[in-house]
Amino acid sequence: MEVSLHNAVNALIMGSLCLLRFQTPYLPIDGRVRRCSCELLSCVNILTLIYVTVNNNYLNNNFVLIYTKLLIGRAFVSVADLPRFTLVCKTIIIGYMSNPFTIRIYVPEGDPEGLRIIERQSSPSKFFAFPRNKWDQIKDRTELTGAGIYILTGYSNPEDELPTVYVGQADIIKNRIEQHIKNKDFWDKAVIFVSDNKINSTHAKWLEHKLIDRVFKANRSIVENGNNPQEPTISEAEQAEMQVFLTEIYQTLPLVGLRAFDVPRAIIEPVKEKTKDQKDTIVVPAQEEGFNRVFIGEQSWYAVRISGGMLDNIKYIAGYQTAPVSAITHYAKVKSIEPYGEEGKYKLNFVDKAIKLENEIEYDLPKGAMQGLRYTSLDKLLKAKKMSELF
Numbered sequence: 421m422e423v424s425l426h427n428a429v430n431a432l433i434m435g436s437l438c439l440l441r442f443q444t445p446y447l448p449i450d451g452r453v454r455r456c457s458c459e460l461l462s463c464v465n466i467l468t469l470i471y472v473t474v475n476n477n478y479l480n481n482n483f484v485l486i487y488t489k490l491l492i493g494r495a496f497v498s499v500a501d502l503p504r505f506t507l508v509c510k511t512i513i514i515g516y517m518s519n520p521f522t523i524r525i526y527v528p529e530g531d532p533e534g535l536r537i538i539e540r541q542s543s544p545s546k547f548f549a550f551p552r553n554k555w556d557q558i559k560d561r562t563e564l565t566g567a568g569i570y571i572l573t574g575y576s577n578p579e580d581e582l583p584t585v586y587v588g589q590a591d592i593i594k595n596r597i598e599q600h601i602k603n604k605d606f607w608d609k610a611v612i613f614v615s616d617n618k619i620n621s622t623h624a625k626w627l628e629h630k631l632i633d634r635v636f637k638a639n640r641s642i643v644e645n646g647n648n649p650q651e652p653t654i655s656e657a658e659q660a661e662m663q664v665f666l667t668e669i670y671q672t673l674p675l676v677g678l679r680a681f682d683v684p685r686a687i688i689e690p691v692k693e694k695t696k697d698q699k700d701t702i703v704v705p706a707q708e709e710g711f712n713r714v715f716i717g718e719q720s721w722y723a724v725r726i727s728g729g730m731l732d733n734i735k736y737i738a739g740y741q742t743a744p745v746s747a748i749t750h751y752a753k754v755k756s757i758e759p760y761g762e763e764g765k766y767k768l769n770f771v772d773k774a775i776k777l778e779n780e781i782e783y784d785l786p787k788g789a790m791q792g793l794r795y796t797s798l799d800k801l802l803k804a805k806k807m808s809e810l811f
Contacts, residue, residue, distance in 0.1 A: 521671065538672060544616040545668055549676040552608045555601060564594040567624045568614035569631065569669070572600060572607035573678060576642065581723040582761045585680045586644035587631045589624035606644070611676060613669055623662055625652045630666055634681050640761055641680035679759065684767070686756035699795040701736040702726065702768075703748060703810065708741060715739045715750065716774055722760045722767035724793060731757060736798050737768050740783070740790055740807075748781040750774040751801060777802075784808050 522541040529535060535554050538547035546563060552574075558564070570593060572586040584606045590596035593612055600607070619627070632648040635641060654662065673681055704721055706714075715721055721737060738751040752770040760767040783790070784806045796810040804810050 548612040563614050567619050568593045570612045574607040576606040583641050585641040589628040591621050638683045684758040686758050701798050703738045703794045705740050705790045719770040723765045746783040
């Protein structure tokens with residue numbers, strides 16, 4: 421609720437500024453304009469009441485921003501514009517509460533894996549998503565001669581389960597990408613965010629700070645940035661505008677396959693009891709070092725591909741230790757299942773420590789039969805002596 425209302429307030433600010441930009445002759449600060457301002461501020465008062473009711477202690481300074489702009493004469497609105505202004509505000513607020521949006525993706529070469537230029541309806545922002553080998557074809561675009569944000573992604577090592585991500589900003593985007601072509605080898609894809617003369621150097625640094633903070637919290641990638649730079653100081657008005665851009669970035673990145681900034685949320689929390697014959701347990705192969713460090717130590721298991729139709733059924737996980745152990749030795753109850761990395765894999769979090777089986781289940785399957793996960797039921801797992809009894 422708080423996030424949606426926060427976006428609504430930011431939308432109210434942006435909507436007011438946009439409308440004022442297109443109005444006709446300014447009116448002096450007289451009684452009529454003051455009355456108009458008070459009517460406009462009733463919208464703000466309603467939002468204030470909602471905020472205080474919901475959060476009890478939350479009051480956004482954006483209200484002060486609107487109040488100041490309307491009453492001290494830095495922004496004017498005519499009485500004739502009041503109905504249209506109110507309608508615009510209501511429309512924007514309702515839209516932001518449900519947060520739908522429309523984008524246009526232009527693919528200049530007809531290759532969906534090549535350059536994609538992404539624009540958002542009614543927004544000055546623009547995204548360029550492209551593979552590294554297409555840089556020479558876009559580097560001379562005028563949009564890349566100003567300030568902006570860029571994200572580089574790829575895999576540093578073939579065996580890495582998570583992508584490597586680097587977040588940066590530059591006064592002149594083109595020059596910085598040219599540098600990274602020469603000095604950073606890991607990346608094979610990039611996303612650039614610019615906005616028509618709306619972002620200066622300080623804005624870009626603020627966005628960079630927020631994105632790096634988010635990518636560390638999401639913990640869905642190997643972050644190439646050594647640390648998070650200090651948050652620069654910008655005004656309340658600038659923060660409101662940059663927050664809108666930040667939301668657009670978070671919403672657009674998944675559309676180009678970049679989910680490193682999505683904070684994982686449990687998509688499955690097993691609660692229902694299953695019938696004893698239903699497959700509610702996955703058996704995963706694990707080498708000794710990874711098994712002890714993750715399955716036992718971290719009480720979780722990740723980089724697991726689970727069939728979509730099985731996600732709702734999984735309640736338990738069992739660990740098959742490969743040679744020289746060659747047996748299923750432990751199992752655990754699954755607390756939650758959440759996305760992991762960029763490739764449609766999942767992380768399973770355990771309710772508690774893994775439980776050691778009283779009798780290890782010996783491997784008696786054909787060679788190579790446990791190179792990937794298998795499905796079984798807990799009832800079979802607790803009764804089996806040989807793995808052939810499970811599948």
